[in-house]
Amino acid sequence: MLDPEKCCMTRFPAPVLAERAQPIETIDETIRRLAARMIDLMIEFKGVGLAGPQAGVNLRIFVASPDGTRENTKVYINPEIEPSGPLEAVEEGCLSLPGLYAKIRRNTQCTVTATDLDGNRFTESAEGLLARAFQHEFDHLEGKLIKDRFSRIQQIAARHRLRELMEEYENPSS
Numbered sequence: 001m002l003d004p005e006k007c008c009m010t011r012f013p014a015p016v017l018a019e020r021a022q023p024i025e026t027i028d029e030t031i032r033r034l035a036a037r038m039i040d041l042m043i044e045f046k047g048v049g050l051a052g053p054q055a056g057v058n059l060r061i062f063v064a065s066p067d068g069t070r071e072n073t074k075v076y077i078n079p080e081i082e083p084s085g086p087l088e089a090v091e092e093g094c095l096s097l098p099g100l101y102a103k104i105r106r107n108t109q110c111t112v113t114a115t116d117l118d119g120n121r122f123t124e125s126a127e128g129l130l131a132r133a134f135q136h137e138f139d140h141l142e143g144k145l146i147k148d149r150f151s152r153i154q155q156i157a158a159r160h161r162l163r164e165l166m167e168e169y170e171n172p173s174s
């Protein structure tokens with residue numbers, strides 16, 4: 001049974017981050033509380049987006065804010081994504097991989113179709129950082145992290161930090 005208020009920031013290598021998230025069947029009170037909790041976590045950790053698996057929940061939901069503010073944060077349930085435009089490599093980080101930054105190639109534009117908390121399907125087009133955030137958060141729902149998009153050289157550069165995160169996960173107190 002999902003207890004949204006107990007959800008907390010989930011970091012690599014938690015298994016939920018590598019799983020494909022499941023569709024949300026019904027938007028009920030629990031899902032609304034989960035969305036509120038995810039927004040709180042995104043604001044607390046100063047992100048511009050947060051996906052269900054990052055809150056430890058294997059469900060297809062993400063929240064995103066073009067400027068990282070609470071008032072501009074929107075909820076995207078069961079999203080579909082259509083990237084477009086040229087590819088561009090821009091430095092990205094991830095709240096689930098703290099301390100790791102790397103240039104990731106993504107499309108400069110995308111269109112997202114998702115369901116809101118009232119159950120209405122809507123479509124939104126974005127470019128620049130928001131388009132990047134949508135693609136990054138959608139990756140989370142597919143069980144994919146930025147490290148899975150690293151080039152061979154980026155993987156080598158990240159090895160030490162990934163090992164540290166694995167050790168922190170095994171020994172949370174240390």
Ligand code: NI
Pocket residue numbers: 093094095096136140
């Ligand atoms: Ni992320």
